[in-house]
Amino acid sequence: MTETRIICTVDVVLLTLEQGALKVALVRRDREPFAQALALPGGYVHAQEDVDAQASAARVLREKAGLEGPPYLEQLATFSGAVRDPRGWSVAVAYCALVPAEVLAQAAGRLQLVPVDGLPPLPFDHRQIIDAAVQRVRSKSQYSSLPVHLCAEPFTLPQLQAVYEAVLGEPLNKVSFRRKVDELAMLEPVPGALQTGGAHRPAQLYRVRPPYRRSLSLSARGL
Amino acid sequence: MTETRIICTVDVVLLTLEQGALKVALVRRDREPFAQALALPGGYVHAQEDVDAQASAARVLREKAGLEGPPYLEQLATFSGAVRDPRGWSVAVAYCALVPAEVLAQAAGRLQLVPVDGLPPLPFDHRQIIDAAVQRVRSKSQYSSLPVHLCAEPFTLPQLQAVYEAVLGEPLNKVSFRRKVDELAMLEPVPGALQTGGAHRPAQLYRVRPPYRRSLSLSARGL
DNA sequence: GGAATAGTGTCTGTCAGACAGTATTGG
DNA sequence: CCAATACTGTCTGACAGACACTATTCC
Numbered sequence: 200m201t202e203t204r205i206i207c208t209v210d211v212v213l214l215t216l217e218q219g220a221l222k223v224a225l226v227r228r229d230r231e232p233f234a235q236a237l238a239l240p241g242g243y244v245h246a247q248e249d250v251d252a253q254a255s256a257a258r259v260l261r262e263k264a265g266l267e268g269p270p271y272l273e274q275l276a277t278f279s280g281a282v283r284d285p286r287g288w289s290v291a292v293a294y295c296a297l298v299p300a301e302v303l304a305q306a307a308g309r310l311q312l313v314p315v316d317g318l319p320p321l322p323f324d325h326r327q328i329i330d331a332a333v334q335r336v337r338s339k340s341q342y343s344s345l346p347v348h349l350c351a352e353p354f355t356l357p358q359l360q361a362v363y364e365a366v367l368g369e370p371l372n373k374v375s376f377r378r379k380v381d382e383l384a385m386l387e388p389v390p391g392a393l394q395t396g397g398a399h400r401p402a403q404l405y406r407v408r409p410p411y412r413r414s415l416s417l418s419a420r421g422l
Numbered sequence: 423m424t425e426t427r428i429i430c431t432v433d434v435v436l437l438t439l440e441q442g443a444l445k446v447a448l449v450r451r452d453r454e455p456f457a458q459a460l461a462l463p464g465g466y467v468h469a470q471e472d473v474d475a476q477a478s479a480a481r482v483l484r485e486k487a488g489l490e491g492p493p494y495l496e497q498l499a500t501f502s503g504a505v506r507d508p509r510g511w512s513v514a515v516a517y518c519a520l521v522p523a524e525v526l527a528q529a530a531g532r533l534q535l536v537p538v539d540g541l542p543p544l545p546f547d548h549r550q551i552i553d554a555a556v557q558r559v560r561s562k563s564q565y566s567s568l569p570v571h572l573c574a575e576p577f578t579l580p581q582l583q584a585v586y587e588a589v590l591g592e593p594l595n596k597v598s599f600r601r602k603v604d605e606l607a608m609l610e611p612v613p614g615a616l617q618t619g620g621a622h623r624p625a626q627l628y629r630v631r632p633p634y635r636r637s638l639s640l641s642a643r644g645l
Numbered sequence: 646g647g648a649a650t651a652g653t654g655t656c657t658g659t660c661a662g663a664c665a666g667t668a669t670t671g672g
Numbered sequence: 673c674c675a676a677t678a679c680t681g682t683c684t685g686a687c688a689g690a691c692a693c694t695a696t697t698c699c
Binding site: 203204205207244246247249250251252253274276277279280281282287288290292419420421 | 426427428430467469472475476502505510513515642644
Binding site: 373375397 | 690695
């Protein structure tokens with residue numbers, strides 16, 4: 200009995216917020232299959248250089264998006280089967296990464312940002328992978344600090360609330376939002392730093408407390 | 423440059439509730455590495471016969487546990503890397519399955535049930551995989567109907583509440599529990615069927631409504 | 646002073662949990 | 673009638689959201 204070789208890859212759903220809309224970063228494929236098509240950044244697992252699949256995903260982000268330290272990178276799910284890739288039976292470990300739009304500016308040109316609510320036809324099962332990522336992000340945003348990773352530091356609480364509202368697609372109560380953020384105990388005010396410039400009262404600037412830099416803070420009852 | 427072959431496997435964390443404790447089904451390995459050791463049921467992905475990794479997991483359940491129709495089977499996470507398997511760089515797609523203890527009776531002898539809170543040393547990273555599965559199940563039990571898959575139908579509400587309490591490890595309020603179960607709208611009373619035998623008022627028996635047979639019902643605010 | 650936005654004190658409706666009562670069986 | 677458990681009606685404290693007020697800036 201011959202053992203068929205299985206294709207092992209990683210795909211990264213790199214999400215950011217631009218102009219109030221959640222967008223996914225796509226790259227133009229330079230190889231077959233689907234050469235020239237827009238697709239998720241991904242690639243083969245390199246057994247020689249990657250210690251695990253998460254390292255493969257970080258390498259993909261470095262090579263294809265020029266991102267050195269991924270602020271937030273989480274395993275999403277694994278997509279597998281005989282028909283998803285024309286080359287044969289494949290396993291794609293999908294990861295979800297969140298970055299502030301400012302961080303992607305450096306990779307302009309290599310990446311194309313597409314609103315997740317208006318995706319073009321995509322190769323493989325990339326549409327399904329993106330949908331799963333968006334669903335996960337929206338779900339986790341309801342009860343965790345996940346969206347802070349879409350905000351460049353330092354930021355104000357009204358800015359952070361706008362990010363939450365953009366991700367969740369619904370307006371939030373200001374008082375409740377501030378209560379919850381306070382409960383999460385994940386932010387600290389930057390002493391003396393205020394957002395000035397507007398013709399109105401300046402807002403306090405905040406940053407993420409170091410322990411929550413790469414992880415999440417969870418809330419018992421949502422928001 | 424030579425491409426190293428990557429080992430593709432699936433592992434199944436088969437959980438059940440026995441004597442009020444959450445237990446995982448382990449099998450004695452019949453091959454190297456770790457032959458004779460207790461480990462999670464698992465095996466290679468068979469590209470020729472499995473349409474995807476979930477089918478591989480279902481096949482493993484069938485071959486190693488004698489389970490034909492897995493009542494609940496969900497992808498957990500993927501564990502990968504160079505060091506987790508002595509044979510080389512490996513990818514293990516882990517699945518979590520829930521069954522009532524009664525269903526496992528038919529597979530007695532092949533499976534050994536071990537309480538998840540008193541696990542022996544296990545090969546590979548199986549301890550880590552089991553811990554992830556238990557954490558996921560406990561977490562999801564807080565706001566979904568997941569534990570019904572640990573209950574053989576038909577069951578009474580007090581029985582179901584006991585299952586929730588065993589999984590979550592804390593007592594629940596009876597009134598709130600019944601309100602929530604009612605909100606989930608996932609159960610229907612079996613007409614005229616009552617649990618008799620005790621020297622007390624008999625309890626109404628319930629079954630899962632067909633649409634929720636293999637999926638979950640989610641609650642907005644937990645429990 | 647006015648416009649605009651940041652931030653806060655207080656009220657209220659809702660809902661989860663507690664309590665205690667009724668219901669229904671076997672002995 | 674008593675013990676035991678199933679089930680239900682009602683009260684109450686806590687909390688999310690609404691409202692309105694104060695604070696601070698630029699013009």
